[in-house]
Amino acid sequence: xxxxxxxxxxxxxxxxxxxxxxxxxxxxxxxxxxxxxxxxxxxxxxxxxxxxxxxxxxxxxxxxxxxxxxxxxxxxxxxxxxxxxxxxxxxxxxxxxxxxxxxxxxxxxxxxxxxxxxxxxxxxxxxxxxxxxxxxxxxxxxxxxxxxxxxxxxxxxxxxxxxxxxxxxxxxxxxxxxxxxxxxxxxxxxxxxxxxxxxxxxx
Amino acid sequence: xxxxxxxxxxxxxxxxxxxxxxxxxxxxxxxxxxxxxxxxxxxxxxxxxxxxxxxxxxxxxxxxxxxxxxxxxxxxxxxxxxxxxxxxxxxxxxxxxxxxxxxxxxxxxxxxxxxxxxxxxxxxxxxxxxxxxxxxxxxxxxxxxxxxxxxxxxx
Amino acid sequence: xxxxxxxxxxxxxxxxxxxxxxxxxxxxxxxxxxxxxxxxxxxxxxxxxxxxxxxxxxxxxxxxxxxxxxxxxxxxxxxxxxxxxxxxxxxxxxxxxxxxxxxxxxxxxxxxxxxxxxxxxxxxxxxxxxxxxxxxxxxxxxxxxxxxxxxxxxxxxxxxxxxxxxxxxxxxxxxxxxxxxxxxxxxxxxxxxxxxxxxx
Numbered sequence: 001x002x003x004x005x006x007x008x009x010x011x012x013x014x015x016x017x018x019x020x021x022x023x024x025x026x027x028x029x030x031x032x033x034x035x036x037x038x039x040x041x042x043x044x045x046x047x048x049x050x051x052x053x054x055x056x057x058x059x060x061x062x063x064x065x066x067x068x069x070x071x072x073x074x075x076x077x078x079x080x081x082x083x084x085x086x087x088x089x090x091x092x093x094x095x096x097x098x099x100x101x102x103x104x105x106x107x108x109x110x111x112x113x114x115x116x117x118x119x120x121x122x123x124x125x126x127x128x129x130x131x132x133x134x135x136x137x138x139x140x141x142x143x144x145x146x147x148x149x150x151x152x153x154x155x156x157x158x159x160x161x162x163x164x165x166x167x168x169x170x171x172x173x174x175x176x177x178x179x180x181x182x183x184x185x186x187x188x189x190x191x192x193x194x195x196x197x198x199x200x201x202x203x
Numbered sequence: 204x205x206x207x208x209x210x211x212x213x214x215x216x217x218x219x220x221x222x223x224x225x226x227x228x229x230x231x232x233x234x235x236x237x238x239x240x241x242x243x244x245x246x247x248x249x250x251x252x253x254x255x256x257x258x259x260x261x262x263x264x265x266x267x268x269x270x271x272x273x274x275x276x277x278x279x280x281x282x283x284x285x286x287x288x289x290x291x292x293x294x295x296x297x298x299x300x301x302x303x304x305x306x307x308x309x310x311x312x313x314x315x316x317x318x319x320x321x322x323x324x325x326x327x328x329x330x331x332x333x334x335x336x337x338x339x340x341x342x343x344x345x346x347x348x349x350x351x352x353x354x355x356x357x358x
Numbered sequence: 359x360x361x362x363x364x365x366x367x368x369x370x371x372x373x374x375x376x377x378x379x380x381x382x383x384x385x386x387x388x389x390x391x392x393x394x395x396x397x398x399x400x401x402x403x404x405x406x407x408x409x410x411x412x413x414x415x416x417x418x419x420x421x422x423x424x425x426x427x428x429x430x431x432x433x434x435x436x437x438x439x440x441x442x443x444x445x446x447x448x449x450x451x452x453x454x455x456x457x458x459x460x461x462x463x464x465x466x467x468x469x470x471x472x473x474x475x476x477x478x479x480x481x482x483x484x485x486x487x488x489x490x491x492x493x494x495x496x497x498x499x500x501x502x503x504x505x506x507x508x509x510x511x512x513x514x515x516x517x518x519x520x521x522x523x524x525x526x527x528x529x530x531x532x533x534x535x536x537x538x539x540x541x542x543x544x545x546x547x548x549x550x551x552x553x554x555x556x557x558x
Contacts, residue, residue: 018426019526046315112342115342121318122322
């Protein structure tokens, strides 16, 4: 038997094995279930809306907020500096944006807690790093940051800084989202993170 | 012996591939392929069930309480099992869930936890799995954004 | 999990270094396989030497099999690997021009550079022709823009277009390749010419 016959048999056999495997071409989780469970139970994976508000108010460039709502909802208003990855397309889009971004932190949010926590497990299952969930989602953001009022008589230093932070982030939220659509779009374009592509080709 | 000698190269390559593929395929402690398809119920929210609707599910219902919290709902005809979240992947627990013929409902004091465990188990190929929630539409915004019309863009 | 370049977010110069090392390896392999000879390359069109088709197709199916296996074991995320975008008309017309250039020049772009690096004069003329073509394309781009960007189908994969699993497609391609190799062998016997590799 000569080399090319041997090579043919090897390739053909592996081809048959591949044809029998449940390959789909779409992504699958690549971590061990036990590791994913520890990630899912990780207390540090949640950030409060106050923490998120601080990132917004200080325009922290090492943090990127990811809005998981539909693009229609995102275009109406969103937390300043966030990018939109609709939850139902998260599996296809997120790895291209998140992987390979060094020490950047990604905070997921949706209206409630549901989509963001699902997306968190998906991201961790796909081995993406530095993922966090904004606890309570936009409902909590509105409740805490946007509707923040100080009603007491005396304010402690800590309360004051918290209140100032909420006020600053809340004002930014209102101002940017009140801009006319054309200017808003310009703002988003400037913030847009393009998915990195590998250049390809042959010969 | 002659056979092995003749096909040495072929066997040297094929056998390791077959062994690796078989170990991967027969290992139940890993995730199934196609994450998107497995996550589908979470896109529409069809995996969320409110206490009133639990009885409408067909088959024997198994309610898994993640954590120590006592269940506050009065659910009749439901088998209840308390499992601490960090031991959900123990062999006996996974076997219990896989073997259970009928819907399995996850419940936790903090909804976040049940959501995360739901995704984890679904990706392992467990179907007919639900999350018990008081809110049937957790992704609805309960507030309204009022734009400030006095805002002038900086030019 | 791969691919390495996208996942690790390496600086651009490291990406380019990878490209350089892989490029040198590729060029070296081409030269070693005798692909710097335009007679060998043109042989594919006349049927007397089908090495080119065999080598490139073998490379393609080996890469396909390898990447599918790595993806199955969770070591490579194929969704992050670049897929060439498909412009139907541009692909057909560009294919015809490329094919004509190949048979007239006796090289494809990669083998042309490989031959250039060992100092072949015809390859130098070929490379100059290639550069002239690129210049012409850039200068006439406004006129052919619609053709170049029209009938865009996105980064389609054949198995998705056919609605079959990547594994089954891999098997079909292997079978097709083996059949083609067999036909190529027959053609080589039929259109045989005296060995040319000794005097080049």
